[in-house]
Amino acid sequence: MKEFKDIVAHAKEYGFIFPSSEIYDGLQAVYDYGQNGVELKNNLKQAWWKAMNQLHDNIVGIDSAIFMHPTIWKASGHIDSFNDPMIDNKDSKKRYRADNLIEDRASEYEAKGDFTKSETLLAEMNRLLEASDLKGLQELIISENITCPVSKTANWTEVRQFNLMFSTQVGSVAEDSTTLYLRPETAQGIFVNFLNVQKTGRMKVPFGIAQIGKAFRNEIVARQFIFRMREFEQMEMQYFVRPGTELQWYEYWKTTRFRFHKALGLPEEDLKFHVHEKLAHYANAAVDIEYRFPFGFKEMEGIHSRTDFDLKSHQEYSKKKQQYFDNDLDENGKAYGNYVPFVVETSVGADRLFLAVLCNAFTQESVQDGDQVKDRTYLNLHPALAPVKVAICPIVKKDGLAELGTRIYKELKSEFMATYDEKDSIGKRYTRQDLIGTPYCVAIDYQTIEDQTVTIRHRNSTQQERVTLEELKTILRETTSLSTLLNSM
RNA sequence: GCGAAAGUAGCUCAGCUGGUAGAGCGCGACCUUGCCAAGGUCGAGGUCGCGGGUUCGAACCCCGUCUUUCGCUCCA
Numbered sequence: 106m107k108e109f110k111d112i113v114a115h116a117k118e119y120g121f122i123f124p125s126s127e128i129y130d131g132l133q134a135v136y137d138y139g140q141n142g143v144e145l146k147n148n149l150k151q152a153w154w155k156a157m158n159q160l161h162d163n164i165v166g167i168d169s170a171i172f173m174h175p176t177i178w179k180a181s182g183h184i185d186s187f188n189d190p191m192i193d194n195k196d197s198k199k200r201y202r203a204d205n206l207i208e209d210r211a212s213e214y215e216a217k218g219d220f221t222k223s224e225t226l227l228a229e230m231n232r233l234l235e236a237s238d239l240k241g242l243q244e245l246i247i248s249e250n251i252t253c254p255v256s257k258t259a260n261w262t263e264v265r266q267f268n269l270m271f272s273t274q275v276g277s278v279a280e281d282s283t284t285l286y287l288r289p290e291t292a293q294g295i296f297v298n299f300l301n302v303q304k305t306g307r308m309k310v311p312f313g314i315a316q317i318g319k320a321f322r323n324e325i326v327a328r329q330f331i332f333r334m335r336e337f338e339q340m341e342m343q344y345f346v347r348p349g350t351e352l353q354w355y356e357y358w359k360t361t362r363f364r365f366h367k368a369l370g371l372p373e374e375d376l377k378f379h380v381h382e383k384l385a386h387y388a389n390a391a392v393d394i395e396y397r398f399p400f401g402f403k404e405m406e407g408i409h410s411r412t413d414f415d416l417k418s419h420q421e422y423s424k425k426k427q428q429y430f431d432n433d434l435d436e437n438g439k440a441y442g443n444y445v446p447f448v449v450e451t452s453v454g455a456d457r458l459f460l461a462v463l464c465n466a467f468t469q470e471s472v473q474d475g476d477q478v479k480d481r482t483y484l485n486l487h488p489a490l491a492p493v494k495v496a497i498c499p500i501v502k503k504d505g506l507a508e509l510g511t512r513i514y515k516e517l518k519s520e521f522m523a524t525y526d527e528k529d530s531i532g533k534r535y536t537r538q539d540l541i542g543t544p545y546c547v548a549i550d551y552q553t554i555e556d557q558t559v560t561i562r563h564r565n566s567t568q569q570e571r572v573t574l575e576e577l578k579t580i581l582r583e584t585t586s587l588s589t590l591l592n593s594m
Numbered sequence: 595g596c597g598a599a600a601g602u603a604g605c606u607c608a609g610c611u612g613g614u615a616g617a618g619c620g621c622g623a624c625c626u627u628g629c630c631a632a633g634g635u636c637g638a639g640g641u642c643g644c645g646g647g648u649u650c651g652a653a654c655c656c657c658g659u660c661u662u663u664c665g666c667u668c669c670a
Contacts, residue, residue, distance in 0.1 A: 110663080113662095113663095114605080114606095117604095117605090118604075118605060118620095124661080124662085127661095129660095130643060130644070130660050130661055131660080131661050131662080132661090133660090133661070133662090181670090182670070183670070185670090191595085191667090191668080193595065193596075193667090201667090202668095262595090265595085269668095269669085269670075289670085290670090322669085322670095324668080324669070328663090328664095333669080385670060386670075387670090472630095479630090479631085481630090481631090498629095500627095500628055500629065501627065501628065502627095503627095529631085529632090530627075530629085530630085530631080530632055530633095531627095531628085531629045531630070532629070532630035532631060532632080533630080533631050533632085534630090534631095535629080535630050535631085536630070536631045537631085539630090539631095546630095548629065550628070550629085551628075560629080562629080562630080567630065569629075569630095
């Protein structure tokens with residue numbers, strides 16, 4: 106039985122994920138990647154990067170800054186929609202958006218035919234929202250005698266502002282400083298570089314820009330280990346297309362991205378699409394790829410048809426045209442000409458993908474050993490993703506086997522992430538490698554001295570085979586390289 | 595943010611009605627060892643999450659706080 110707490114404990118015990126600042130009691134919803142975690146994560150990021158930029162002729166990458174001009178967040182809609190005034194009912198313990206409560210009351214007036222009262226109320230609410238008058242909002246809720254739908258009481262807390270973007274000051278003198286936000290998504294860095302990349306890369310629509318980077322959200326409740334963190338990493342690709350073709354490309358990316366996750370080793374039955382019923386302000390179609398985490402099916406990747414909302418909005422706010430001239434001919438033989446491209450976005454949480462892969466790899470099984478049944482735990486990671494590819498283990502230290510093992514290890518390590526281990530019994534060493542997902546252990550024994558052959562022990566089956574050093578290298582090259590993984594998509 | 599539970603060695607945990615900390619595994623050194631968590635010897639490691647209070651005396655009782663888990667809530 107795969108218990109989530111066992112996976113979390115395993116992640117810490119074997120150097121994958123540590124709580125941030127642990128010796129100071131930790132910092133809520135922030136985690137560090139350990140020596141094995143960073144290797145696995147880097148491999149995942151590289152797999153994604155290559156699947157985008159290397160496998161697609163018309164996708165290129167960028168790496169934009171975390172700090173961006175504050176107006177970008179006005180244009181993107183984050184300043185408005187990431188700021189929610191919240192109020193709690195003390196009796197039912199339920200939390201509501203203060204503006205929603207007032208809007209509901211306005212609808213009730215309208216239902217009764219009292220449009221004047223409704224309009225006055227909404228106008229007053231908007232005035233208070235504009236002025237960020239939280240006290241006023243609370244007074245309005247009380248004076249309207251709005252009650253909690255659950256407890257039916259008006260026993261409210263104060264209205265509090267939940268800003269989901271982190272802000273910081275730039276400039277040493279307080280009065281001259283500017284408030285900057287830590288980006289809540291990496292997508293905007295792509296949108297504002299759309300023309301730079303298109304022009305300098307001579308890109309033709311359709312084309313994509315990919316980016317991997319940190320993003321920050323001040324989540325009210327951050328939970329479930331690294332699933333929802335305040336600082337997290339996104340892998341986003343914005344695909345710019347001719348208006349009217351966006352839904353075709355949306356379908357293309359849906360299937361392409363699904364294949365990617367399967368290639369990483371996530372089983373099809375643990376993956377599913379979840380189509381959004383309620384669309385965000387910028388989208389005309391949206392779907393999530395969900396993975397069956399131990400705590401249920403949850404979003405891992407989002408694929409959104411974002412229309413021309415973002416580029417148009419930046420055009421408006423920046424007063425710089427965000428147009429593309431399309432020389433291709435339409436069915437009437439006329440060039441498509443100038444337009445603002447539509448965008449299909451694929452956005453994966455790197456940490457969520459990491460968690461999905463880790464949960465999937467975590468394997469506990471009972472194996473027959475003579476007439477005993479023993480428990481065995483290992484990480485069934487794709488060899489291309491495993492932090493360590495091969496462990497070199499001399500069967501004993503004496504009689505020159507340690508020296509021979511060291512020599513073989515040195516020969517392999519420039520090409521493969523390898524490790525050398527001569528401590529403890531061979532079985533214990535195999536187990537240590539199983540626990541971090543190393544696909545191969547190579548035993549050096551007396552026969553190695555005679556004929557330069559070694560035995561490879563396979564992680565999943567625990568079966569061994571005897572091969573020459575050259576054969577060993579071939580096996581490692583063929584199975585542990587990312588191109589193997591990319592070819593399976 | 596609300597409610598509930600938990601926090602003792604790297605891990606899993608024991609520690610009675612309050613009397614100043616233990617086990618197993620793991621870790622390090624050495625010895626032994628010919629293939630799936632072997633054995634021996636020695637050793638390192640804890641101001642019992644943190645702060646305050648009650649008490650002659652607190653891991654244990656009380657208050658606060660931090661962190662984690664679960665349930666609500668939130669998730670452009």
